[in-house]
Amino acid sequence: MTALAHSALPSQVGLLAGRAVKRILRNPAQLVFPVLFPLILLAVNTSGLDAATQLPGFPTASYLDFALAIPFMQGALFAALNGGQDLARDIQDGFLDRLAMTPMSGAALLAGQLGGALFMGVISAVLYLVVGIAFGAGIASGVGGGLVLLLLAISISSAFACFGTFVALRAGTGEAVQGFFPLFFVLLFLSSAFFPRDLIEQDWFRVVATYNPVSYMVEGIRSLVITGWDGQALAQAFGLSALAIIAFLALSSRALRTRLVRT
């Protein structure tokens, strides 16, 4: 990369991230559904599963406190799905070829793509937190914990967005990106999102949840809400998110080089 390209990178990232945000804002389905659906599910779960808090060993007396972590994960999934589909559409429509004809760097494309996901991550995380608190959820780690929670939620959103970007670049079709969506949901259901791991009776389910990285992301968020400051839970959640971001960015970068076959 030339010095000129380096100096242009922030500007290119800004332009591409701005475009990603505009696309989200101008497409209500991309903005409203991913934000509202997890909140509706939270309301249903909280009212229906509140009795679970009576189980011996359940970590909190409020199912809302326990379940508040779930919308953050679902919001991240939706953001990843939408971002990935947008990128796949760019590939299918030839817009990526148009961008490839400019001096745009691959890093700018990836960063700009993540810009849209970050925007969605921030909007939805703030909303989930505010709605949770408004309906009585307590944040055991206090105001500082609330801010760390937002940071963690954004990290998780970015991790999922990197995965969505990789799938879009590798497969090049919106259908392929959409095809991964059920897999994400299975990962969420086979995690500790809906029950604490040590209360899962089925051995196979508990084993899967223990090896499922989504469990640790959920538990990181949950720890800030119901435990307070749990260094191990936070380190695991932030660590896994960072690892996923690095791994899928590297894979995306490689896939982008193949996709942008410009000489």
Add this chain to the structure above:
Amino acid sequence: MTEERGIDVQGLVREFKGGVRAVDGIDLQVAAGEIYGFLGPNGAGKSTTVKVLTTLLPPTAGSATVAGYDVAEEGAKVRAAIGVALQDVALDPMLTGREHMRLQGGLQGIPRAERGRRGDELLERVGLSAAADRKSKTYSGGMKRRLDLALALLHKPRILFLDEPTTGLDVQSRTALWDEVARLARDEGTTVFLTTQYLEEADVLANHVGIIDRGVIVAEGTPAALKAQVAKPTVEVVPREAGDCAATAAALRPFGDTVPPSAAGTVAVRLDSGAEQLADIVRALDSANIAVVNLALHEPTLDDVFLAKTGRSLEGAADAPPEEPAADRERALA
């Protein structure tokens, strides 16, 4: 010094998986400032050639320079020198025309102030000022093509690649685009590499034409020279009196062979020489006291050229059976 360089292609090959050769060893030269029409049916290899020349596909073999830069080794320099409007108009449906210009200008590294001015100027030139703040998803096909052209011109490229720019456009939009392409070459000295499957488009716009079929260039030259290679013009005379048809045919016989006319009461002759015989024909008819109501000269078309070179008509050629061997083609031309 690269200012005066156009396009130089030598033995270019692009092979895809399964050994399919979309471009099979083509040579072509485009001088700076000229419009080169690359004519051929669907699937002939036009778009693949454009993608190689615009650095979007690496060549399998052979070499090509664009604006003096090697497409395989100096991709970034080639891209800085060219503007491209590909066959499928690639726009973001959620962005307005003006936003497209700003995004493209920013990525091209055009300073912010100049970006806005140049963008507005181009939108005006292509007739999109009034629609500049509308999302591109509301544009008609012709408007999208015009925005695509404006985007390709934003960074003032020396060479412009247009891949079937008028496919699917109505006559009015097509004519407007032709005018703009001709103006670019005439007034700004832009070299234009234009692929098309429309004979008329190549005929009207191009200084030179290359005809490609199944990855191979089968003919190249100026439209007039190509047509002169394969066919002579035809003159059609309509005598005032229908009974004068035989006398008209006799008067025209020294100028060429009689061919079937396009309408009854008309005599048609394929001229041995060319259009320069027209004055002699008028004199011969006058000497024979034949009054005529119409006399028309029909030039051969590029379709005649395509037919002569490939044995098939350009229209529907993409669906025609596999081409005959090159040796057979040469015999047919002899």
